[in-house]
Amino acid sequence: MFKKWIAMLLAVGFLAGCDQKAQASLLPEMDNFHFVAQQAREKNIPIMIMFTAYHCEFCSQVDAAVLTPMMRGGLYDGYAMYMRKVSTDNSRQLVFSPSETLSKFDFARMYRADITPTVIFVDWRGLPVAEPLVGSMDVQLYAAMIHQRLNVAYERIGNPMRLPVNPDQMRRPLP
Numbered sequence: 001m002f003k004k005w006i007a008m009l010l011a012v013g014f015l016a017g018c019d020q021k022a023q024a025s026l027l028p029e030m031d032n033f034h035f036v037a038q039q040a041r042e043k044n045i046p047i048m049i050m051f052t053a054y055h056c057e058f059c060s061q062v063d064a065a066v067l068t069p070m071m072r073g074g075l076y077d078g079y080a081m082y083m084r085k086v087s088t089d090n091s092r093q094l095v096f097s098p099s100e101t102l103s104k105f106d107f108a109r110m111y112r113a114d115i116t117p118t119v120i121f122v123d124w125r126g127l128p129v130a131e132p133l134v135g136s137m138d139v140q141l142y143a144a145m146i147h148q149r150l151n152v153a154y155e156r157i158g159n160p161m162r163l164p165v166n167p168d169q170m171r172r173p174l175p
Contacts, residue, residue: 025063025064025067025068025085026067026068026071026072027050027063027067027068027071027083027084027085028083028084028085029084029085029086029087029090030049030084030085030086030094030104031092031094031095032094032095033047033094033095033096033097033107033126034095034096034097034098035095036082036084037124037125037126038124039078039082040081040082040123040124041124043078043079044157044158044159045079045080045081045082045154045157045159045161046081046082046121046122046123046129046130046150046153046154046157047081047082047084047121047122047123047124048081048082048083048084048119048120048121048146048150049084049085049086049111049119049120049122050062050063050067050083050084050085050086050117050118050119051085051086051088051108051111051113051116051117051118051119051120052085052086052087052088052116052117053087053088053089053116054087054089055089056116056117058116058117058135058136059116059117061136061139062117062119062136062139062142063085065139065142066139066142066143066146067083067085070083070143070146071083073170075170075171076170080150080161080163081121081150081153086104086107086108087104088104088105088108088113088116089104089105090104091103091104092104094107096126111128111132113132115134115135117133117134117135117136118132118133118134118135119132119133119134119146120132121149121150121152121153123153123156123157129152129153129156129157130149130150130152130153130156131149131152133145133146133149143167144165144166144167146167147163147164147165147166147167147170148165150163151163
């Protein structure tokens, strides 16, 4: 009887862990760059893309500790930027323009995202508007670095919006 209880507790713990892992990321996968780019153009905001891979432990950490909380708070996606991820080991094609599709791996190569995670900031045309974040760093600094990159991007695309240096001060609407 004791062994059955142990087995049942282990099974429940395993299943709970699987459910938690499956629900961990809120960052949408980029399948249609053209569609997101048109939205970014209308709002005059940049697109942040994290290039990730299934085996990338640092990618999961950045997603869980920084990007998913940013998505959950509702202060960023569709307002301060569009946030997407591209899984470079995903075999689906990505719509880049009405007449062009390419593999997600080739999309990453186009931006020289050879290391995961790589986070880039582009305008609606797909042109880089801030320096990428390559690799992993202290999680506390990551959101601040994203804010810094976004402020550079806003300046380059002619958007007067500016984010506070400290992400804890992020509010809507921005001054």
